[in-house]
Amino acid sequence: MDTTRLNELVKISGKVRLGIIEATYQAGSGHPGGSLSCADVLTYLYFNEMNVRPDEPAYEERDRFVLSKGHAAPALYSVLAQKGFFPVEELKTLRKIDSRLQGHPDMHKTPGVDISTGSLGIGLSNACGMALAAKLQNKDYRVFAVTGDGEIQEGQIWEAAMFASHYKLDNLIVYVDANGLQIDGRTGDVMSVEPIDKRFEAFGWKVQRINGHDFEEIEKATENAKAVKGQPCAIICNTVKGKGVSFMEDKAGWHGVAPKKDEYEQAVKELTEAYGL
Amino acid sequence: MAVVKKETRVTYGETLVELGKENEKIVVMDADLSGSTKTATFKKAFPERFFNAGIAEGNMVGVAAGLAASGYTVFVSSFAMFASGRAFEQIRNAAAHPNLNVKVCASHAGITVGPDGATHQCLEDIGIMRTIPNMTVINPADAVEAKLAIRAAAKIDGPVYMRFGRSAVPVVFDENNYQFEIGKGALLRDGKDVTIVASGITVEMALNAADTLAEKGVEARVINMATIKPIDKDILVKASKETGAIVTAEEHNIIGGLGSAVCEALSEEAPCIVERVGIRDTFGRSGSVDELLECYDLTPAEIVKRAEMAMKKAGK
Numbered sequence: 001m002d003t004t005r006l007n008e009l010v011k012i013s014g015k016v017r018l019g020i021i022e023a024t025y026q027a028g029s030g031h032p033g034g035s036l037s038c039a040d041v042l043t044y045l046y047f048n049e050m051n052v053r054p055d056e057p058a059y060e061e062r063d064r065f066v067l068s069k070g071h072a073a074p075a076l077y078s079v080l081a082q083k084g085f086f087p088v089e090e091l092k093t094l095r096k097i098d099s100r101l102q103g104h105p106d107m108h109k110t111p112g113v114d115i116s117t118g119s120l121g122i123g124l125s126n127a128c129g130m131a132l133a134a135k136l137q138n139k140d141y142r143v144f145a146v147t148g149d150g151e152i153q154e155g156q157i158w159e160a161a162m163f164a165s166h167y168k169l170d171n172l173i174v175y176v177d178a179n180g181l182q183i184d185g186r187t188g189d190v191m192s193v194e195p196i197d198k199r200f201e202a203f204g205w206k207v208q209r210i211n212g213h214d215f216e217e218i219e220k221a222t223e224n225a226k227a228v229k230g231q232p233c234a235i236i237c238n239t240v241k242g243k244g245v246s247f248m249e250d251k252a253g254w255h256g257v258a259p260k261k262d263e264y265e266q267a268v269k270e271l272t273e274a275y276g277l
Numbered sequence: 278m279a280v281v282k283k284e285t286r287v288t289y290g291e292t293l294v295e296l297g298k299e300n301e302k303i304v305v306m307d308a309d310l311s312g313s314t315k316t317a318t319f320k321k322a323f324p325e326r327f328f329n330a331g332i333a334e335g336n337m338v339g340v341a342a343g344l345a346a347s348g349y350t351v352f353v354s355s356f357a358m359f360a361s362g363r364a365f366e367q368i369r370n371a372a373a374h375p376n377l378n379v380k381v382c383a384s385h386a387g388i389t390v391g392p393d394g395a396t397h398q399c400l401e402d403i404g405i406m407r408t409i410p411n412m413t414v415i416n417p418a419d420a421v422e423a424k425l426a427i428r429a430a431a432k433i434d435g436p437v438y439m440r441f442g443r444s445a446v447p448v449v450f451d452e453n454n455y456q457f458e459i460g461k462g463a464l465l466r467d468g469k470d471v472t473i474v475a476s477g478i479t480v481e482m483a484l485n486a487a488d489t490l491a492e493k494g495v496e497a498r499v500i501n502m503a504t505i506k507p508i509d510k511d512i513l514v515k516a517s518k519e520t521g522a523i524v525t526a527e528e529h530n531i532i533g534g535l536g537s538a539v540c541e542a543l544s545e546e547a548p549c550i551v552e553r554v555g556i557r558d559t560f561g562r563s564g565s566v567d568e569l570l571e572c573y574d575l576t577p578a579e580i581v582k583r584a585e586m587a588m589k590k591a592g593k
Binding site for chain 2: 159
């Protein structure tokens with residue numbers, strides 16, 4: 001990746017983060033921590049990988065995206081807004097009555113949302129169905145999904161993992177946002193999920209493990225995954241919950257709490273300075 | 278004339294093949310019970326459009342939602358217990374909330390599963406499915422109605438829950454002139470003294486009960502309520518006003534199913550005495566089908582008894 005492109009992506013990821021903070025602050029609720037941890041992967045997918053048309057969200061040949069960890073909706077909305085699916089200003093309506101931006105993604109309300117998610121563990125199954133649909137129609141679009149690491153405690157993830165390898169869904173790439181935290185604390189304390197990579201491998205997946213905040217690593221892993229035939233691919237992304245906002249970083253407490261006014265102001269200041277916005 | 282019997286699930290397999298021929302967007306999934314649910318019939322005809330999810334009902338419904346969001350109409354099958362019970366949340370959140378074309382067609386519902394016993398005798402499915410917004414709930418009475426209902430389910434937009442039994446049931450309708458419409462009850466026999474509202478396997482029982490009542494000088498109206506949701510309120514209100522006493526009969530817990538749906542519909546507009554025949558809030562057990570129906574009072578004789586009770590309470 002050339003430096004110009006890299007700098008562009010970093011800048012967009014900063015704007016996406018600002019949108020997450022703005023939206024959750026205005027809403028007075030929501031999930032900033034897990035939205036910030038997957039912000040870079042989402043930025044990469046929408047700005048460097050996926051074939052999508054903001055002016056034609058239902059474009060048949062588009063790549064599909066599934067936010068299996070649906071509570072990170074602010075990250076998805078922020079990236080969709082940056083991409084031009086709807087005005088960035090609309091992020092301020094998150095979770096409000098009559099808003100198109102529901103607490104969890106709703107495919108019938110928000111332009112650019114390919115599938116409704118929110119209940120953990122189901123999105124990966126949805127992604128399998130969408131990948132299977134592409135195969136059935138001999139279409140070459142891909143399905144990209146993001147799950148949480150806490151989320152993979154759900155048994156259905158492993159039902160879907162079995163399904164994806166059984167049906168050789170090599171058009172499916174899953175990013176596991178391994179921020180190591182869930183509502184009740186560290187995943188290792190609540191319910192151990194590691195070794196995530198070996199577990200997916202055992203289910204027949206091609207697995208890579210990367211720094212989920214490094215665009216060059218995300219690019220390399222994504223390109224590797226696209227070249228794999230006959231197997232689904234999982235990219236385990238080591239991330240930091242709350243990434244980019246100092247007082248939110250690696251704190252389980254920031255899973256489902258919105259910033260208060262002073263916290264919002266500090267977060268905006270930090271992000272604006274760090275990303276040169 | 279000899280009574281022709283056929284399993285509604287066999288009709289399901291045959292009708293899926295017809296639909297598959299007519300529409301390449303029909304896809305079928307099963308959770309390791311394709312031989313029993315009869316989706317194997319479709320698999321044989323269209324192997325490329327059949328997907329076994331293995332024993333993983335939740336994932337099956339999630340995958341079906343993904344296929345449906347990509348333009349397919351997906352029929353998913355398992356036993357009623359696992360389809361409606363195990364996969365409830367996936368049906369609610371992944372299929373019904375986004376109003377996707379996932380048609381959950383569950384076999385082996387009710388007490389007539391027989392010797393498998395309580396764990397497999399689902400008596401709650403209609404209640405569970407009926408509470409989900411966007412969901413249509415259909416319980417066909419025989420092979421003729423099942424075929425029409427399956428075709429109707431494929432045509433409408435959104436999720437459907439349909440229920441089939443394990444055992445062969447008498448064919449009560451004439452395939453040449455039976456009309457089926459989702460949301461419409463069918464008047465099978467007119468009468469002015471009492472109304473029997475039945476669904477699924479109890480329809481034939483209701484007709485038998487009406488014969489017995491006729492011998493006693495009671496003119497019973499019989500309504501087949503194949504669609505439990507949306508329920509045909511008009512036909513019920515008319516029956517309440519004209520007959521003043523109603524008996525419901527269902528192979529389901531009397532809580533949450535047809536009886537409840539009838540009471541809900543009537544209480545708002547035309548309340549009358551409603552006696553409910555069904556499983557009286559208890560679990561089943563192993564036994565032959567006939568023994569179980571007798572044991573849990575799901576018989577024409579019980580319908581007659583409850584009809585007489587309803588009339589008496591109504592002062593008739």
